[in-house]
Amino acid sequence: xxxxxxxxxxxxxxxxxxxxxxxxxxxxxxxxxxxxxxxxxxxxxxxxxxxxxxxxxxxxxxxxxxxxxxxxxxxxxxxxxxxxxxxxxxxxxxxxxxxxxxxxxxxxxx
Amino acid sequence: xxxxxxxxxxxxxxxxxxxxxxxxxxxxxxxxxxxxxxxxxxxxxxxxxxxxxxxxxxxxxxxxxxxxxxxxxxxxxxxxxxxxxxxxxxxxxxxxxxxxxxxxxxxxxxxxxxxx
Numbered sequence: 001x002x003x004x005x006x007x008x009x010x011x012x013x014x015x016x017x018x019x020x021x022x023x024x025x026x027x028x029x030x031x032x033x034x035x036x037x038x039x040x041x042x043x044x045x046x047x048x049x050x051x052x053x054x055x056x057x058x059x060x061x062x063x064x065x066x067x068x069x070x071x072x073x074x075x076x077x078x079x080x081x082x083x084x085x086x087x088x089x090x091x092x093x094x095x096x097x098x099x100x101x102x103x104x105x106x107x108x109x110x
Numbered sequence: 111x112x113x114x115x116x117x118x119x120x121x122x123x124x125x126x127x128x129x130x131x132x133x134x135x136x137x138x139x140x141x142x143x144x145x146x147x148x149x150x151x152x153x154x155x156x157x158x159x160x161x162x163x164x165x166x167x168x169x170x171x172x173x174x175x176x177x178x179x180x181x182x183x184x185x186x187x188x189x190x191x192x193x194x195x196x197x198x199x200x201x202x203x204x205x206x207x208x209x210x211x212x213x214x215x216x217x218x219x220x221x222x223x224x225x226x
Contacts, residue, residue, distance in 0.1 A: 004152070034214070043114075043201060044217040046151070090150050096166060097143070098215060100152030 002027040002094050006101035014109050016038055022077040023090035023105045025083050033073050033091040038087045038103070048075070048090075080108045112136060116202050123192055124223045131221045132139065134203030142185050143203040143215060144177055151195045153201050159185060160207065192225045193207035199223075 005025045008087040023033070032051045036044040048057045048064040050073070056065040058059055075088055085107050091098040115134045137140045140161055144151035156175070157167045161182040171177075172190075179185040183185050189196055199222050203215040 033215075035208065041222070043219040044203075046214060049214055054120075064211070091152070093213070096158055097152070097155040097168075098145075102150065102152050106140070 001090065002099045004090060004092055004099050004101040006088075006090060008104060010105040010107075010110065011054070011064070012107045015082060017080050017108075018078050019080055019106075021047050021077070021088050021090075021106070023073040023075070023101055025071050025073075025092045027092070027094065028068050028071055029094065030068060031095070033063050033064075034077070034091045034098065035062075035073075035075050036038060036089045036091065038089060044089065046089075047059075077106075080106075082108045082110045084108050114202055114204050114216055116200075116221050118221060120222045120224075120226065121220060124226050125192060125193055125194060128188065128190045129192060129223065130186055130225040131182060131200055131202075131223075133202030133204075133218060134184045134185050135202070136206075136216060138204045139204035139216075140182070141205045141207050141213070141215075143205070144187055145201040147199040147201060147220070148197075149173070153177065156187075160182075166170055177220075189223075194225050197223055197225045 007022045029069045033049045034049045037082045050066040061078040087103040089103045121128045143158040147153040159179040174190045177187045180202040199220045201220045205215045
């Protein structure tokens with residue numbers, strides 16, 4: 001069974017800190033790995049997509065890595081801001097569907 | 111706005127009633143997906159369409175659920191005889207699948223269903 005796990009479930013940090021969110025997946029036959037942001041009661045916004053042949057992707061203060069052999073991905077957020085407060089979800093693409101983790105709830109305190 | 115749209119945004123219904131949700135994908139996208147998200151969990155895949163063909167259905171999609179995409183554009187998701195356990199956010203996503211195209215799924219804002 002394809003499962004995605006995210007650690008920690010929740011994280012609270014002061015503004016300006018660098019932080020790392022972790023994602024692990026059980027099935028390494030992953031087509032790609034995506035990181036999403038979800039604000040309360042809203043839909044999902046795609047942040048970064050890493051194809052299975054890639055090791056990392058960067059967008060602004062965000063950097064995501066993918067290690068298929070160990071079944072892990074990390075999302076690094078540099079110089080966190082209160083506006084980064086949201087739930088961050090990772091999802092592995094298998095075939096034609098995304099399998100999501102339960103998310104990490106991030107709170108950045110000003 | 112050229113993103114994925116969903117209607118209604120919120121639906122409150124009584125147990126046993128039927129409900130129907132609509133999703134309008136990004137216009138040139140040929141794939142459309144439905145997911146369900148309960149509180150504190152990530153979205154779970156329900157079904158997807160390539161053009162008008164429904165190609166995969168999850169075991170989560172019981173026989174009370176039916177989805178259609180009649181002309182390969184918008185899609186509807188109907189739930190018959192709703193149960194309290196159907197209360198969730200129903201998310202729609204679309205993507206452009208094809209040679210040389212990264213199949214990124216773009217999500218709509220979701221329909222929040224509450225079954226009383």
